[in-house]
Amino acid sequence: MSTHAPARSEPFTDIYQNPPFKDMVWVPGGTFMMGSDRHYPEEAPVHSKTVSGFWMDKCLVTNSDFARFVDATGYLTLAEHAPDPALYPGALPDMLVPGSVVFKSPQRRVDLRNHFNWWQWIAGANWRHPEGPESSLENRDDHPVVHVAYEDVEAYAAWAGKQIPDEAEWEFAARGGLEQAVYTWGDEFAPDGKMMANIWQGEFPLINLMLDGFAGTSPVGSFPANGYGLYDMAGNVWEWTKDWFTSHHKVDRPCCSQHTADHGREGSYDPQTPNIQIPRKVLKGGSFLCAANYCLRYRPAARIAQQVDTGTCHQGFRCIVRPLRTGHIEARSTSDCTPNKDTQ
Ligand SMILES: [Ca+2]
Ligand SMILES: [Cu+2]
Numbered sequence: 001m002s003t004h005a006p007a008r009s010e011p012f013t014d015i016y017q018n019p020p021f022k023d024m025v026w027v028p029g030g031t032f033m034m035g036s037d038r039h040y041p042e043e044a045p046v047h048s049k050t051v052s053g054f055w056m057d058k059c060l061v062t063n064s065d066f067a068r069f070v071d072a073t074g075y076l077t078l079a080e081h082a083p084d085p086a087l088y089p090g091a092l093p094d095m096l097v098p099g100s101v102v103f104k105s106p107q108r109r110v111d112l113r114n115h116f117n118w119w120q121w122i123a124g125a126n127w128r129h130p131e132g133p134e135s136s137l138e139n140r141d142d143h144p145v146v147h148v149a150y151e152d153v154e155a156y157a158a159w160a161g162k163q164i165p166d167e168a169e170w171e172f173a174a175r176g177g178l179e180q181a182v183y184t185w186g187d188e189f190a191p192d193g194k195m196m197a198n199i200w201q202g203e204f205p206l207i208n209l210m211l212d213g214f215a216g217t218s219p220v221g222s223f224p225a226n227g228y229g230l231y232d233m234a235g236n237v238w239e240w241t242k243d244w245f246t247s248h249h250k251v252d253r254p255c256c257s258q259h260t261a262d263h264g265r266e267g268s269y270d271p272q273t274p275n276i277q278i279p280r281k282v283l284k285g286g287s288f289l290c291a292a293n294y295c296l297r298y299r300p301a302a303r304i305a306q307q308v309d310t311g312t313c314h315q316g317f318r319c320i321v322r323p324l325r326t327g328h329i330e331a332r333s334t335s336d337c338t339p340n341k342d343t344q
Helices: 014-018 062-074 149-158 167-175 254-267 323-328
Strands: 024-027 030-034 045-053 052-055 097-104 119-123 236-242 280-284 301-307
Touching: 024 167, 030 167, 045 167, 062 149, 119 167, 167 236, 167 280, 236 254, 236 301
Parallel strands: none
Antiparallel strands: 024 052, 030 045, 097 119, 236 280, 280 301
16 A cells, blocks of 8 residues: 655646546536536526636446445445335335445426436335346446545545535536636537537436437446546436535525534435435436426526435546545546547
8 A cells, every 4th residue: 555645845737647547537627617507507606716726536436336346345335235114114024134326217208396206215226236136247346436425425435535526616626717608528519419418318217218329327438528527427327525405505604614523414304205304415417317497406506405315326436636635645546437439
C-alpha cells in the first residue's frame, strides 16, 4: 500500500495532472448558475454557486468495482440484511426479509400518479441479483452497480479513499462547463438524431422503444463524455449525493449556513408520509427509466429525493476526491472504465 500527500508548495497544475487514482478527471472549481427555473419546481431557483476543484470518477462505479470492495471487506449491503422491525413499525412480516425495489413494466396503461403501478419490492433483490433471486450479473460486470443504499455507497467510498459528491459538486461536474444548458451536452436533445444518454424513449412505463440500444442499464461509458470527460452524467442510473433533500434550492446566506446544515436531515422527511421519518438525500442524473412523458430528469439541474435506506434497480453512484483531503489516500481502488471507442 502506498500513501502520498501532495506538498503544500506543489504547483497546482502538478496536483491536477496527477489524479490520485486512475480513471478520475479533474473538475476545475468555479462559480456557476445552479438549478433551473424552466423545469420542475424543486430545481428552482436558479442561483449562483461556487465549488472548489476536485477529481471525479470518469464512470459510474461498476459491478466489478463493487465486487472488489465486497471481496476485500466482506461487506453486506443494506438490501442483503433483513430490516429491523423496530425501525419499520407496521411493516408486513413478509416485507421484513432482505430485498429491494425493482421496476416491472405493467401489462396495460396505468395511472401515472401511482408509482406502485411499476415499482415492486422483491425479496432477494440486491446488487448481485438486480431483478430478483433468479437474475444475475452475467454479462453485466461493466454495468453500474445498483440496489445500493446511502450507507453502502459511503462504505465503498471510505474503503476506496474517496468521497461522495455533494449536489453542487455533482451538478457543476455534470454541466461540463456549459452555463445553464438544458442537457449535459447542450440544448438539443438528440443532435443529428443521435441519442446522447441511456434513458427511456417511448411511452413510460409501457413501451420502451430502446432507440439508444438499452432497455435497462448499459455498460459504463457507452455514450459520449461531457465537457469534463465524464460519462453517464445523464441517464443510465441515478447517482447519490451527500446532500439532504429540500423541496427547492435554499440559497446560501453566510450567516445561516450552520443553522440549515443542522436542520437538513429532519427537513428532508417526506411530507406525503408523515409517519415515515427516514431522511432523504438528493439523487442526480436521471436513469434508464426517465422518459419525456413522465420524468424529464436526464438533465443536470434535475433532482429527486431518495430515502437513505433505499436502493433500487436504477440507482448507483460515483465518487470524487477533494484535493485537501488526499493526505491519507491508500491507492487500492481500480476501475473498469473502458469507454467504447466508437462513441467518443
Ligand atoms: Ca434506454
Ligand atoms: Cu426519472
